[in-house]
Amino acid sequence: MVLLGACGGSGTESVTGMPAAPEKKDPLPSWNEGLAKQAIVDFVMRVTLPGSPDFASESERVAVFDNDGTLWSEQPLYFQGLFAFDQIRKMAADHPEWQEEHPYSVVLSNDPTQVATLTESDFFQIIGITHSGMTVPDFRQRVSEWLASARHPRFDVPYSEVVYLPMLELLEFLRAEGFRTFIVSGGGIEFMRVFSQEVYGIPADQVVGTTTETVFELRDGEPVIVRQPELHFLNDKGGKPVGINRFIGKQPLLAFGNSDGDLQMLQYTAGGDDPTFMGLVHHDDAEREWAYDRESHMGRLDKAWDEAEQRGWTVVSMQRDWNRIHPFEE
Amino acid sequence: MVLLGACGGSGTESVTGMPAAPEKKDPLPSWNEGLAKQAIVDFVMRVTLPGSPDFASESERVAVFDNDGTLWSEQPLYFQGLFAFDQIRKMAADHPEWQEEHPYSVVLSNDPTQVATLTESDFFQIIGITHSGMTVPDFRQRVSEWLASARHPRFDVPYSEVVYLPMLELLEFLRAEGFRTFIVSGGGIEFMRVFSQEVYGIPADQVVGTTTETVFELRDGEPVIVRQPELHFLNDKGGKPVGINRFIGKQPLLAFGNSDGDLQMLQYTAGGDDPTFMGLVHHDDAEREWAYDRESHMGRLDKAWDEAEQRGWTVVSMQRDWNRIHPFEE
Numbered sequence: 001m002v003l004l005g006a007c008g009g010s011g012t013e014s015v016t017g018m019p020a021a022p023e024k025k026d027p028l029p030s031w032n033e034g035l036a037k038q039a040i041v042d043f044v045m046r047v048t049l050p051g052s053p054d055f056a057s058e059s060e061r062v063a064v065f066d067n068d069g070t071l072w073s074e075q076p077l078y079f080q081g082l083f084a085f086d087q088i089r090k091m092a093a094d095h096p097e098w099q100e101e102h103p104y105s106v107v108l109s110n111d112p113t114q115v116a117t118l119t120e121s122d123f124f125q126i127i128g129i130t131h132s133g134m135t136v137p138d139f140r141q142r143v144s145e146w147l148a149s150a151r152h153p154r155f156d157v158p159y160s161e162v163v164y165l166p167m168l169e170l171l172e173f174l175r176a177e178g179f180r181t182f183i184v185s186g187g188g189i190e191f192m193r194v195f196s197q198e199v200y201g202i203p204a205d206q207v208v209g210t211t212t213e214t215v216f217e218l219r220d221g222e223p224v225i226v227r228q229p230e231l232h233f234l235n236d237k238g239g240k241p242v243g244i245n246r247f248i249g250k251q252p253l254l255a256f257g258n259s260d261g262d263l264q265m266l267q268y269t270a271g272g273d274d275p276t277f278m279g280l281v282h283h284d285d286a287e288r289e290w291a292y293d294r295e296s297h298m299g300r301l302d303k304a305w306d307e308a309e310q311r312g313w314t315v316v317s318m319q320r321d322w323n324r325i326h327p328f329e330e
Numbered sequence: 331m332v333l334l335g336a337c338g339g340s341g342t343e344s345v346t347g348m349p350a351a352p353e354k355k356d357p358l359p360s361w362n363e364g365l366a367k368q369a370i371v372d373f374v375m376r377v378t379l380p381g382s383p384d385f386a387s388e389s390e391r392v393a394v395f396d397n398d399g400t401l402w403s404e405q406p407l408y409f410q411g412l413f414a415f416d417q418i419r420k421m422a423a424d425h426p427e428w429q430e431e432h433p434y435s436v437v438l439s440n441d442p443t444q445v446a447t448l449t450e451s452d453f454f455q456i457i458g459i460t461h462s463g464m465t466v467p468d469f470r471q472r473v474s475e476w477l478a479s480a481r482h483p484r485f486d487v488p489y490s491e492v493v494y495l496p497m498l499e500l501l502e503f504l505r506a507e508g509f510r511t512f513i514v515s516g517g518g519i520e521f522m523r524v525f526s527q528e529v530y531g532i533p534a535d536q537v538v539g540t541t542t543e544t545v546f547e548l549r550d551g552e553p554v555i556v557r558q559p560e561l562h563f564l565n566d567k568g569g570k571p572v573g574i575n576r577f578i579g580k581q582p583l584l585a586f587g588n589s590d591g592d593l594q595m596l597q598y599t600a601g602g603d604d605p606t607f608m609g610l611v612h613h614d615d616a617e618r619e620w621a622y623d624r625e626s627h628m629g630r631l632d633k634a635w636d637e638a639e640q641r642g643w644t645v646v647s648m649q650r651d652w653n654r655i656h657p658f659e660e
Contacts, residue, residue: 242544245555246541
């Protein structure tokens with residue numbers, strides 16, 4: 001195990017004038033000492049320490065993370081949904097008929113009570129119209145502009161700052177230990193690629209997500225990839241292990257999620273050769289973030305929680321295990 | 331540019347007793363000096379030499395390679411097709427009805443004239459039945475056993491040795507220069523993953539290929555991914571840029587193919603910011619390999635060749651540009 005920051009001349013000198021052993025820097029300072037942190041560090045030591053009976057080669061060190069609710073917040077709504085709403089408002093100038101047309105009229109009403117009545121099929125329609133018809137670079141540009149201008153309604157910071165500092169530390173810790181870190185999310189693959197490198201240090205080809213159909217065209221000789229309204233693959237629930245196998249081609253050693261949509265990804269990871277690590281983020285901190293689980297529409301944690309308890313997977317309590325949640329906290 | 335093998339104590343001593351400049355080792359020894367080799371080396375220098383006006387950061391250094399006919403041979407038939415035929419022969423014991431049932435009867439006839447009459451739809455049927463119904467590890471095991479036992483009919487070596495040494499050198503050269511190398515092939519993604527690391531040094535998650543539908547299941551509590559007969563995505567022609575965008579999320583700087591099925595991948599690469607490199611392997615060496623292009627059913631090179639000539643892409647003549655083709659040659 002490489003200890004972050006342990007190299008170099010940071011050791012203090014002892015009274016004998018000999019350099020003392022360099023101080024071991026905690027790679028997970030936002031995690032409180034406790035069972036969750038201990039389980040993570042123990043697992044990483046077991047698979048990375050040369051000579052360990054559970055040593056895994058670097059090519060096997062694959063770690064997968066859900067995004068919404070696991071790496072960043074998902075309240076009051078999936079951020080990609082809020083992006084879609086903002087796009088509807090922007091596009092409405094060219095669509096006067098939307099004032100009367102469901103489900104666009106609901107979005108334009110800005111009335112949370114009405115918005116709460118939107119069905120899954122309404123959401124797919126809203127995502128479809130705001131996420132298709134343009135080239136991939138055009139779409140990324142829209143996301144990029146939105147991230148630069150929109151602010152989270154509760155925290156009044158850009159959405160890309162409403163991320164979990166303890167999880168950023170975990171991503172970096174794993175990479176320092178030779179893991180490759182992947183996002184495996186129900187979110188749109190191109191939406192996430194706009195910020196995955198900058199925010200999480202995860203490059204575009206290590207993002208696995210939901211995909212729309214796309215087609216290749218030559219427009220006046222210029223090659224473009226054009227986004228279509230049809231869904232190509234929904235990377236959620238049983239789709240997550242399918243997406244992992246398709247994009248990564250390896251069973252992960254570590255998986256982290258926060259909801260029932262992550263259960264199959266955790267089951268798939270747990271099916272690999274020991275040791276494996278399965279983690280769930282439990283949103284139980286209404287004061288600093290949100291508290292929701294078994295009854296929530298967004299990010300419901302029910303079956304996966306039961307299975308985690310039965311099988312001894314690590315359930316991280318935001319309240320108990322994290323001394324800081326967001327990077328913007330003092 | 332890092333010169334392969336230039337480090338270490340391999341320099342000879344000069345008469346003054348001072349070490350002479352280390353000899354620059356040619357990273358592409360199987361390539362004859364000529365326009366093709368020069369174009370490759372010049373391109374790599376332009377994008378990797380610090381201070382070059384065309385310098386590209388490592389995250390941009392994406393290189394994509396077709397497989398059949400570009401990295402390994404595709405004659406007398408795509409090797410994956412020959413694998414499927416061998417599977418049909420193996421499975422025939424449990425399917426006595428296949429002796430009379432088209433297209434299986436044709437395969438079982440072992441008659442090249444009859445086999446030549448198989449249509450694309452016949453091939454899809456043969457691929458479907460031999461490539462589905464099992465878990466992903468089971469399928470990989472079958473491919474693995476086949477690669478270990480089957481021999482190429484002309485060269486009498488395992489299929490995984492019927493690769494092009496100059497292309498192996500190119501892959502390694504590019505990686506030494508900070509490129510990430512990807513396969514982008516019409517071949518099956520799981521088929522290629524069985525040998526991509528060992529033969530090409532390309533890990534599973536850098537293989538982009540044709541995919542079947544797969545489903546996640548728990549079998550007696552064991553999580554498995556099961557291959558379905560339905561095609562999920564055909565990674566050929568216009569599908570190649572779509573696959574590149576979906577899996578890699580970046581426009582490549584370099585693309586190499588050998589047939590019209592690679593044209594769109596080359597067009598897509600050429601559409602990126604200069605400098606980019608587009609290469610085609612021309613099979614014009616019947617003595618050491620095969621000679622086929624405009625009229626061939628397998629790996630036809632016609633439109634892509636015309637476009638390469640018009641746009642100044644590099645067409646590699648196996649006869650002229652490669653002093654060795656296969657690793658097993660003396």
